Amino acid sequence: MELQNSNKTWPSKKFAIGAMTFAALFILFIVIISTGDSQPPLPTQGIIFDIPSLFGKSFSQIKTAIGSPLRGEEPKGYPLDEVGWAEWEKEGLVLGIFYDEGGRLIDAGGLGCAISVYPKRENWKENKLRTASNLNNSNYPFRIKSLKNIDGIFYGLEVCYK
16 A cells, blocks of 8 residues: 555656756746847937037047947048948947048948948837937938838938038
């Protein structure tokens, strides 16, 4: 009889060990996922890049105002048919500029306008991006183009000379 009682408790011990193992693995999985490669939170409000204050400035003046670019390099006497490109990233936004051999902002024809700004993640609305770029006014000495993909989904702004 004692043998039967010990057999009756054995499956419940197996079940308890299995359940505890599953719970431990599940908790470990949740911890790994929650501490993984998380994206920075989107800013809730405020100006991230003050585009109107940068427009018309040289590469070196922009660098003084917002720091060294993440990608790109100093103007270094490009041939007249080439342009330079530099990018900055801050709080989920990417700011890109085209410049000539003298470091002056230029519209680069088919490549784009003098300044581009777009979110690293594609879920920003245009008015939020305009606010983060200080482009809510309409009285500027430049024109603002909304960038949309082939499906008509907004993904950024370009700031061009008039």
